[in-house]
Amino acid sequence: MPRQTPITVLALGGNAILRRNQEGTFEEQYENVRSTATQIATLVNGGFRIVIVHGNGPQIGATVIRHEMGRTKVPPLPLHVCGAETQGFLGYIIQQCLQDELTKRGTSRAVVTVITQVLVEGNDPAFKHPSKPIGPFYTKEQRDALLRERSDLVIEEDSGRGYRRLIASPDPKAVIEDEVIRVLVDNESVVIACGGGGIPVVRQEDLLQGVEAVIDKDLAAERLATSIHAENLIILTDVEGVYINYGKPNQQLLSKINRNKLEGYVKNGYFARGSMAPKVEAAIRFLQNGGKRAVIASLQELGKAIKGSAGTQITN
Ligand code: ADP
Ligand code: MG
DSSP states (O other), rough: OOOOOOEEEEEEGGGGGTTTTTOHHHHHHHHHHHHHHHHHHHHHTTTTTTEEEEOOOHHHHHHHHHHHHTTTSOOOOOHHHHHHHHHHHHHHHHHHHHHHHHHHOOOOOEEEEEEEEEEEOOOGGGGSSSOEEEEEOOOHHHHHHHHHHTTTOOOOOOOTTTTTEEEBOOOOOEEHHHHHHHHHHTTOOOOOSGGGGGGEEEEEEEEEEEEEEEHHHHHHOOOOOTTOSSSSSEEEESSSSSSTTTSSSEEEEEEEEHHHHHHHHTHHHHHHOTTHHHHHHHHHHHTTTTSSSSEEEEGGGGGHHHHTTEEEEEEE
């Protein structure tokens, strides 16, 4: 058997599927995924074993709106099921685009999406402090009506625009399907997994149960990369890399940095919660847990980032 190439986990940011100024039509998302797939196909052709993790922020928001607004016609389904729906539809279009691109290049590799559950802890403090706004805006009357029906929901004012549900974002602990993902990767398949950070589940006695939460996709990508013994975790987003003093006149791109130094910046609060901080945290955890290299880079520079000449390259 030929020696196998290193495994690389690619965590795709929201911009790989939907750009900030777009509405969210199927055509827009498909076109963006097609261009992302072209870049990924080049890596697959180059012999990399690739696992793709993607975000689902705008998509799960839209799915929740469809369920909520259709509630007089069909019963709405819980949030974890909405997560599964987005994994399915996004996995489908990524699979199709990547498969087409590989076929065009005469490369025969299977591309497959794994509906992925990610274990969280029921007593994670995040459940007491839901933080991620999601889904439709409600009026005060709609909010009160909804709370009478579902006293477990947290619905708060969102910067003067109306009321919105806040969802807990617990820390991912383990990827339930990690072994089968590793088997598929060993078999040279390109795997799409942990979409949207995975479907959050808790274990109660011996049973898995979906919970109302959303998991950060970068932190979930780290869990997966670590458990399948990937060598590289590449986090792709819409900025060149990690900056210190981001957005200020003295901002500075970190191009090569070691884990300790990066941890120092984290301790001093350099990175924004909810956007850059989880990426940096995922990179640090990956290196702590046996990973060789983490990269945070722009999707546009994927090829250079993987060669080590773009983005923020982080090693131990
Ligand atoms: P993604 O969908 O890729 O996870 P996010 O919006 O969550 O996108 O994170 C990327 C964003 O993080 C960038 O567009 C940038 O505005 C923001 N950001 C915050 N702090 C920093 C920083 N220190 N360096 C670079 N980008 C930062
Ligand atoms: Mg993000």
